[in-house]
Amino acid sequence: MADTLSNDGLPFTSLYINGAYRPASMNATFPVINSYTGRIVGHSASASPADCVEAVEAAHRAFPAWESAPLAFRRDVLLKAADILESEDWKNKARKALKEETSSTEGWVSFNILPGPGALRNVAGMVNELKGDTFPSVNPGGKVFVQRRGHGVVFSVIPWNGPVPLTTRGVAIPLICGNTVVCRPSEYSPRIIGLMIDAYHQAGLPPGVLNFVPMSREDSPTLIQQIIAHPLVRKVTFTGSDRVGRIIAAEAGRHLKPCLVELGGKSPAVILEDADIEDAARSLVYGGLFNSGQICMSTERIIVQRPALEPLIAALKKHTAHLKIGDPSDPSTLLSSLFTEGSAENVVGLLKSAQEQGAEVILGDVTREGSVVRPHLIVGVRPGMELWKRESFGPILAITPVDTVDEAVELANDSDYTLVASLWTTNVYNAFEVGGRIRAGSVNINGPTMNSEAGEGQAGLGGTSGYGKFNVESFTDRRSLILHAEHRSYPFMGLT
Incomplete structure (x- = not known):
């Protein structure tokens, strides 16, 4: 055939x-x-x-x-x-x-x-x-x-x-x-x-x-x-x-x-203040940007305690700097185009809407070249924004700072998209106590949202x-x- x-x-x-x-x-x-x-x-x-x-x-x-x-x-x-x-x-x-x-x-x-x-x-x-x-x-x-x-x-x-x-x-x-x-x-x-x-x-x-x-x-x-x-x-x-x-x-x-x-996922990654920031950042770049974010398990929301915010932003910028974007026929290209120009326009529209409501784009130019959208890092995404609610299916790392663990869990659960989640902490007790409170089909502790276990199936709640x-x-x-x-x-x- x-x-x-x-x-x-x-x-x-x-x-x-x-x-x-x-x-x-x-x-x-x-x-x-x-x-x-x-x-x-x-x-x-x-x-x-x-x-x-x-x-x-x-x-x-x-x-x-x-x-x-x-x-x-x-x-x-x-x-x-x-x-x-x-x-x-x-x-x-x-x-x-x-x-x-x-x-x-x-x-x-x-x-x-x-x-x-x-x-x-x-x-x-x-x-x-x-x-x-x-x-x-x-x-x-x-x-x-x-x-x-x-x-x-x-x-x-x-x-x-x-x-x-x-x-x-x-x-x-x-x-x-x-x-x-x-x-x-x-x-x-x-x-x-x-x-x-x-x-x-x-x-x-x-x-x-x-x-x-x-x-x-x-x-x-x-x-x-x-x-x-x-x-x-x-x-x-x-x-x-x-x-x-x-x-x-x-x-x-x-x-x-x-x-x-x-269906889709609005997968949260919760970064507690005691997390290994370097490992978390590498995981977030993989989980959020692989295949230009066009995966149902892609990391769509990064919820981070404030003491870890600036170190995390610096690490994310470092690990996105080397990404080559564009022609997929080049073996060194790591991010290609989105699957249609309409999808690319939707991603740009979500970024612009979040900007207008107070979020700050600190990496990326909020444009597209045909169906290609470069990685974007945006801080201050919050409930009520379309970028918070809707699956972007694009190369966006959206960050939401929080003060407490309880606030992080509440925001992680503030979505109809409950496919997978990620939790970063070096405290084993917190890993199981907090992870058990996150409502998702599976919670990856100190690992990417982009993970599926053989035999367990993959579905939300x-x-x-x-x-x-x-x-x-x-x-x-x-x-x-x-x-x-x-x-x-x-x-x-x-x-x-």
């Missing part, structure tokens, strides 16, 4: 339905544009309503055999796919696609590609969690056998910003649990996500178990609504913005379908950061088989 070329010699991404690659039924396509250069770098088939129905129906037909397949078979398909992700041929194709489609720097390419095989093997190991239970029934002599069974067809919407790990999460976890999948990739990165689909195909995934329906930005709202409404779709997953997440969750709710969403976790519990049903004793009596009806 990834080797197919369109008429202009650029890569072409096909649909993948019922085990076969093909163009859209109406031959519709859309271009894929590099955000740094503004040039077209590929084309993708754009699914039609009929294509989407066919994908759902193929997944439904494949479900009984896939769910009943031996766990070892499901595991081995994913392990073989992991081997493919480890091959030089696949990595070279993925590296090229990431750079062309998402303007990725060498660092972000490595972050996506290198952990991929290990992450997929971890998912394959989830077969060990697909165990049931047995216990005596409330009815004398009876037994209850509880099984973990797949839901059926899962509709999974994958974003552009971390295509390798997020496709593993949104596709492989439902698959190992016995579900079949219809995958809709971001229109910004269909080729790299298509390469992930290709690895499953080469690994011997049976036809229909996984289906891939890229679609244009213009067609997406209608087609996504259509797929969610399809009676054969049993569950919906989405990773992306809270704006779109609300729409998808509401649509799933209309049809009473379970929906797992992992509700609100706009998301609902549920990508784990076995979320992608299986617990179903009971109740064995009744022979010759049961029914005394209430006089039957003995």
